[in-house]
Amino acid sequence: MNRIFHARIAAGQYLFLLIATAVTIHEMWMKHAVLTIIFMLLLIIAIERLIHTTYTLTADGRLILYFGRFTRSKEILLKDIISVERASSMKIGRFAVMRYVLVRYGTKGKCAVLLPVKEEMFIKTLTERLREEKPQV
Numbered sequence: 001m002n003r004i005f006h007a008r009i010a011a012g013q014y015l016f017l018l019i020a021t022a023v024t025i026h027e028m029w030m031k032h033a034v035l036t037i038i039f040m041l042l043l044i045i046a047i048e049r050l051i052h053t054t055y056t057l058t059a060d061g062r063l064i065l066y067f068g069r070f071t072r073s074k075e076i077l078l079k080d081i082i083s084v085e086r087a088s089s090m091k092i093g094r095f096a097v098m099r100y101v102l103v104r105y106g107t108k109g110k111c112a113v114l115l116p117v118k119e120e121m122f123i124k125t126l127t128e129r130l131r132e133e134k135p136q137v
Contacts, residue, residue, distance in 0.1 A: 001059055002056055002057065002058050002059060003056070003057040003125055004054050004055070004056050005054065005055045005056075005057075005116040005117065005118065005121075005122045005125075006053070006054055006055075006116070006117050007050075007053035007054065007055065007114070007115045007116060007117065008115050008116065008117045009050050010098055010115060011098070012098070013046075013050060016046065017043070017046060017047070017050075020039055020042055020043050020046065021043065023039050024036060024039040024040055024043060027039060045068075045070050048068045048069060048070060049067055049068040049070065049071060051068070052066070052067075052068040052069065053066065053067050053068060054066045055114055055116055055122065057078075057125060057126060057129055061077060061078045061079065061129075061133050062075050062076065062077055062078065063075070063076040063077075063078060063081070063103070063126070064076075065112060065114070074112070076103070076105050076112065077105075078129055078130055078133040078134075079133055079134065080105045080106055081103060081104070081105045081126075081130060082104040082105055082106075083102075083103075083104045084101065084102075084103050084104075084123055084126050084127060084130070085101070085102050086099065086100075086101055086102075086119060086123065087099070087100055087101070087102040088100070099119070100113050100114060100115050101113075101114040101115070101116060101119055101122060101123060102114075103126075
């Protein structure tokens, strides 16, 4: 059975949307049509990507990272995953600027940074599927 997890929107992404909207309104106010159209397209792509980003664990042993219609999706075989861990960016005391799930895969040490809405459930489901995929000898 496929299991789909949606991505959450981080504070930096909200900030980007706010700044891009302000620039779009400013350029519209100043009657700069080309820049207005460029920033409107940028906003459409960014919003579409934020809304439609999903992480799918398939029944046939794959993790599919889908980033919306304008971006190519990425497939990771579960057998290639080395580790799954919760990580955070810069910490100030107990406060972390951003928390995310770090998935290490492949032979060359590739990493994927994921922002699932339900982190605990995503990590639990992924580790269970990894155990099923890689039986211990």
